[in-house]
Amino acid sequence: MIFLFSKFLSAENEKIPLHANPNLPKLWHKREFDECDGINTIIVNKTCQCMPGFPFGDPNSTQGCYKCNDQCNKFAICAFPGRCVCKNGYIGDGVKECIVPVPRLDSSNTSYIFTRGGQNTTILTIPYKNFHPDKAYCKFDDQIVKAHTVTNTTIICSSPPIHEGIIKVFASYDNVTWTDENAFAECSYDGIKVSFSFISILIVIGIIIVLIYIYEKHIKPKKIKTPLPSILETNGMDVVPFSEK
Structure with missing residues (x-):
């Protein structure tokens, strides 16, 4: 009898994978004796699921499921293996702060535009670490235009119709905080003079x-041409011009 019971336990233990989570025995009544590839996962009704208390991750991936012990910032996500990371477009520690940074201009390059607008104005920027902007804005004096091309090092906007003169151009990633006056690209144009x-x-x-x-x-x-007189005076004698008959 003891031999049969020991054999039964041995057979049951063989069904439990070596990498099984130590918390799994508490959930045996809900799961099958096969575990998903990732940690903190179980199989319920033949479907991989995250274990209770591990709400983040993909139970079907090798990373499995995880949790963040800290309360993530509202602009952050809980990332593998369990740390708060600011969402794309923000920088910070993921817990206390996630903010949209102000563009750092790399140079004060001058773009030449026309009063009619429609010319590309390029602003070169210094990239932030782990920051990938997905949108940006340019402000031509007081006119705001959304950029059509944004990278870690470049903001390109199409100039709006604007008055003649030297135009100060500022940049922003959120249409709220802008570059200061000490670092901006100047846009001058003379197209209207060329046209005149x-x-x-x-x-x-x-x-x-x-x-x-x-x-x-x-x-x-x-113009009046001098006509030939009908009667010419020669040596005081009247001469009748010869006429053909």
């Missing part, structure tokens, strides 16, 4: 063409 010069040249050429046309068609034909 070109138009002025066309007007001058047009006036010259019109004057030439008027002279050739109206003034030149009306």
Whole structure:
């Protein structure tokens, strides 16, 4: 009898995997004697699930399930193996702070734009560690434009229609906090002056063409030529011009 009981226990132990979680025996009534690949997981109704108390992770992955002992910031997530990490677009410790940083400008490069707008304005930035911005904004004086291209080192915006002059351009990752005046890209433009010069040249050429046309068609034909007199005086004698019959 003792031999049979020992054999039964041995058979049951063989069903328990060597890497089984020590808490699993408490859940035997809910699970099968097969464990998922990851830690802190169980199989319920032939489906891998996270054990109670381990709400984060993927029970079907080799990492399994985990928990964060700290209360993560509202802009953070609980990441493997159990630490709070700020979400994409934020920096901080994941617990006390997760903030959107202010762009750090790498240079004050000048972009040349036109008053009509639509030209790319590029702002070079110094990247933050473990920060990958997914959006950014440019402010042309007081006009705000959302960037169409954002990387760790570049913000590119399309310039809006704006007045002539030197335009200060600021950058932001959240449309709230902006770069200060000591570090910004200056945008100057002279497109409208080029247009005025070109138009002025066309007007001058047009006036010259019109004057030439008027002279050739109206003034030149009306010049009076000296007619040959019908009676010529030669040596005091009247001479009648020869006429063909």
